Amino acid sequence: MALDRKIAYINLSTGEIRKGDIPLEWRKKFIGGRGLDAYLLYTNNPPGIDAFDPENRVLISAGIVVGALASASARTHIMSKSPLTNFLGSANMGGWFAPEMRWAGFDHLVISGKAEKPVYLWIHNGEIEIRDAKNIWGENIYDTQTILRQELNDNEIQTLCIGPAGENLVRFANVMTGRKNAGGRTGMGAVLGSKNLKAVVCRGTMDIKIKYPEEALKYNEELINQIISSKVSQTMQRWGTMFIYGTTNSTGLVRTRNFQLNQLVGGSDIECENLDKVSIGLDGCFGCQVHCRHRYVIKDGPYAGTYAQGPEYTSQGAFGAEVGCNNMNTILVGNHLVNSYGLDTLETGSMMAWAMELYEKGILTDRDTDGLRLEWGDDEAVLELIKKIATREGIGDILADGPLRAAKKIGKGSETYLVHVKGMSNLHSDERPTPSLALGIATASRGSDHLRSRPAIDLYNLPVQVLEKVYRQPDGYDGPLTSGYTKYEGKPRIVLWQELCYMAVDCTGMCKYHTVFLSPNHPNFPEFAKMIYYNTGLEFTPKEIWDIANRCYTIERLFNIREGLTRKDDWLVDRYFDEPTKRGLPVAYNKKMDRKKFKAMIDEYYSLHKWDNDGVPTPELLKDLDIADLYPEESRQERKGK
Amino acid sequence: MAKMLLVDYEKCTGCRLCELVCSVKHTGASNPSRANVHVVKWEDEGFYLPMLCQHCVDAPCMSVCPTKAISRDEELNRVMVDYDLCIGCKACVAACPFGAMGFDEIEKKVIKCDMCDGDPLCVKFCDMKAIDYVDATTSNFERMRDASRNFAELMAKAHGG
Numbered sequence: 001m002a003l004d005r006k007i008a009y010i011n012l013s014t015g016e017i018r019k020g021d022i023p024l025e026w027r028k029k030f031i032g033g034r035g036l037d038a039y040l041l042y043t044n045n046p047p048g049i050d051a052f053d054p055e056n057r058v059l060i061s062a063g064i065v066v067g068a069l070a071s072a073s074a075r076t077h078i079m080s081k082s083p084l085t086n087f088l089g090s091a092n093m094g095g096w097f098a099p100e101m102r103w104a105g106f107d108h109l110v111i112s113g114k115a116e117k118p119v120y121l122w123i124h125n126g127e128i129e130i131r132d133a134k135n136i137w138g139e140n141i142y143d144t145q146t147i148l149r150q151e152l153n154d155n156e157i158q159t160l161c162i163g164p165a166g167e168n169l170v171r172f173a174n175v176m177t178g179r180k181n182a183g184g185r186t187g188m189g190a191v192l193g194s195k196n197l198k199a200v201v202c203r204g205t206m207d208i209k210i211k212y213p214e215e216a217l218k219y220n221e222e223l224i225n226q227i228i229s230s231k232v233s234q235t236m237q238r239w240g241t242m243f244i245y246g247t248t249n250s251t252g253l254v255r256t257r258n259f260q261l262n263q264l265v266g267g268s269d270i271e272c273e274n275l276d277k278v279s280i281g282l283d284g285c286f287g288c289q290v291h292c293r294h295r296y297v298i299k300d301g302p303y304a305g306t307y308a309q310g311p312e313y314t315s316q317g318a319f320g321a322e323v324g325c326n327n328m329n330t331i332l333v334g335n336h337l338v339n340s341y342g343l344d345t346l347e348t349g350s351m352m353a354w355a356m357e358l359y360e361k362g363i364l365t366d367r368d369t370d371g372l373r374l375e376w377g378d379d380e381a382v383l384e385l386i387k388k389i390a391t392r393e394g395i396g397d398i399l400a401d402g403p404l405r406a407a408k409k410i411g412k413g414s415e416t417y418l419v420h421v422k423g424m425s426n427l428h429s430d431e432r433p434t435p436s437l438a439l440g441i442a443t444a445s446r447g448s449d450h451l452r453s454r455p456a457i458d459l460y461n462l463p464v465q466v467l468e469k470v471y472r473q474p475d476g477y478d479g480p481l482t483s484g485y486t487k488y489e490g491k492p493r494i495v496l497w498q499e500l501c502y503m504a505v506d507c508t509g510m511c512k513y514h515t516v517f518l519s520p521n522h523p524n525f526p527e528f529a530k531m532i533y534y535n536t537g538l539e540f541t542p543k544e545i546w547d548i549a550n551r552c553y554t555i556e557r558l559f560n561i562r563e564g565l566t567r568k569d570d571w572l573v574d575r576y577f578d579e580p581t582k583r584g585l586p587v588a589y590n591k592k593m594d595r596k597k598f599k600a601m602i603d604e605y606y607s608l609h610k611w612d613n614d615g616v617p618t619p620e621l622l623k624d625l626d627i628a629d630l631y632p633e634e635s636r637q638e639r640k641g642k
Numbered sequence: 643m644a645k646m647l648l649v650d651y652e653k654c655t656g657c658r659l660c661e662l663v664c665s666v667k668h669t670g671a672s673n674p675s676r677a678n679v680h681v682v683k684w685e686d687e688g689f690y691l692p693m694l695c696q697h698c699v700d701a702p703c704m705s706v707c708p709t710k711a712i713s714r715d716e717e718l719n720r721v722m723v724d725y726d727l728c729i730g731c732k733a734c735v736a737a738c739p740f741g742a743m744g745f746d747e748i749e750k751k752v753i754k755c756d757m758c759d760g761d762p763l764c765v766k767f768c769d770m771k772a773i774d775y776v777d778a779t780t781s782n783f784e785r786m787r788d789a790s791r792n793f794a795e796l797m798a799k800a801h802g803g
Binding site: 284 | 659667673683
């Protein structure tokens with residue numbers, strides 16, 4: 001049945017591969033996917049090691065209903081210590097890799113060590129081999145997969161791999177599968193690169209037995225209808241996430257020219273409708289009816305004729321607003337380049353926008369950039385800089401080390417212009433008018449991030465009755481909730497709720513667009529319980545899933561605490577508090593964050609979490625969650641001593 | 643009126659939900675290798691095509707079957723295998739020009755689309771209707787209309803529209 005997949009411990013230094021069952025006890029405490037990964041990383045990784053130390057584990061997993069009937073049950077999760085932030089590294093991607101890994105017999109891989117020379121893992125029907133990667137080392141993401149299909153003589157294989165950026169240890173290199181699906185954030189590709197692990201390839205024909213097939217089919221239909229009956233999903237089906245830009249940019253919620261403006265004026269060329277000029281069809285991850293991306297062929301310039309997929313909202317910011325470009329072709333090419341090099345599109349765009357502001361301010365000059373003029377809106381400079389970062393050439397070599405390390409190297413006050421949390425760059429959304437979104441990025445367990453806890457539906461200014469229906473359950477919260485996205489009151493709860501909801505989703509392996517991200521009517525805890533039951537037979541109440549998500553999120557917090565995180569790391573850069581927004585509708589115009597109110601938000605957020613004033617989970621909480629052994633009193637005292 | 647399965651590759655998003663629901667319905671397990679439909683992908687070109695039994699009128703599988711285990715069910719316009727007669731020789735697997743006849747290693751039997759007895763699940767779950775279940779006699783009309791659109795637009799222009 002769906003619970004008989006294995007866990008494999010793979011040591012690349014010794015070549016030892018150990019396979020084992022996943023204890024039912026773990027399922028009951030952590031479910032699977034990201035939740036179980038958090039536990040495995042915390043208990044297997046030596047504290048305080050460098051992310052590129054061979055002892056740093058990389059976990060690759062499929063959630064408990066991946067490949068089963070759960071609407072878009074497609075997600076792969078990758079976890080390790082991050083070489084970008086030195087805190088928790090975690091990335092999640094769609095596609096077909098995770099289902100194939102399950103058909104090949106595995107749910108969790110725990111990879112340690114470093115191979116002597118480049119290798120890849122070949123996983124097929126319960127077997128795992130470490131193979132020579134000499135034919136693919138140095139190849140880009142697309143070609144790596146094509147060569148592997150030829151080498152293994154099988155068109156049905158699914159591949160997770162790194163590109164040149166991961167090989168070059170760019171600290172925000174991603175892992176990818178297919179043409180576009182990316183485990184983008186926190187530099188997981190660089191960790192694979194540091195281990196000389198180019199790819200993991202899966203092919204399987206093993207049954208994932210469904211516990212109650214008829215009921216599961218029927219419930220899957222119900223679940224899909226619940227999702228795609230909402231207007232926002234129907235819009236996603238047509239345009240993907242790029243539809244968001246029209247609204248956010250016209251409101252004034254888009255970080256432009258790094259952080260100087262909050263709206264790209266005259267930005268109509270990069271609106272989603274223009275995708276139709278290049279689209280050759282839509283594309284959906286495994287089992288997904290939302291199919292939120294386009295397959296497209298570039299029409300203009302030196303890349304004309306290239307087939308790629310996407311782009312996402314993130315790339316509209318990265319190669320559009322942030323760098324001041326208003327050119328759809330630049331977005332299409334930029335998206336293709338980061339995907340083929342294996343770079344995180346978000347971090348790449350943000351690093352470039354920062355470099356451009358430094359150039360504008362005279363902190364970087366033509367001497368530093370080898371003559372590349374980093375001027376706002378220069379399409380060619382943007383595309384050239386992507387290549388320089390991926391190949392670590394010239395100024396690209398400095399930017400490839402991520403915000404904090406690059407600022408240290410450049411000096412001259414360059415750090416002032418960074419827009420990051422915990423050493424990871426912010427999305428191009430401008431959170432100055434939206435305290436709930438700001439709290440989310442400030443506290444997210446993988447550094448600045450919009451997919452960890454973003455209460456995106458807060459932007460709809462929904463009636464409080466709707467908020468109550470979503471945010472009071474399943475634990476019976478009776479504190480304040482407020483409608484209106486510019487308010488501070490009642491927001492810590494919705495951030496915490498989203499945190500646990502997204503954690504639960506990541507344990508199942510479902511996509512976040514199929515839960516309360518873009519619609520209040522999308523599935524959440526009660527639906528997760530049914531979905532898990534029909535597919536696996538495991539019984540959880542919605543509140544039990546909430547508690548499990550809380551346990552897993554707390555372990556992620558403990559990991560960060562163990563790696564030295566303090567309260568000051570849960571904070572935004574000064575620009576959020578000192579520079580008011582200069583554009584947009586009245587609701588977004590002349591807004592900045594209020595330090596005092598934001599501090600109070602953090603206090604409330606900690607208190608709701610039952611974390612102490614320094615953001616450390618309290619002994620009572622750990623006891624309630626049955627994980628007291630993970631953070632004993634000695635560790636607490638040791639931390640206080642420091 | 644007899645119905646048929648109609649594939650439109652331009653609509654397919656490659657999600658493979660058809661494979662998932664087909665295998666769960668027919669075997670109780672998620673396992674595309676046991677599904678009766680498969681989305682063939684040309685990954686480097688971005689071209690996807692769902693492949694499944696065409697329920698041929700003069701079916702090669704039917705012709706080569708030594709035990710006459712394969713026959714047409716005219717009521718549902720489909721080609722069916724009688725497993726009481728089938729000896730599992732796989733001659734039909736070799737003969738099918740579409741590769742639509744498969745072999746299930748677990749059940750040790752040949753497998754093919756049975757149109758879910760007139761309510762095909764792949765169609766039900768395909769929101770794009772890349773696989774559709776339509777009246778056989780008028781199945782080409784929609785495509786005809788699509789193809790004529792360019793001509794209609796040209797005519798409208800020619801008449802000053």
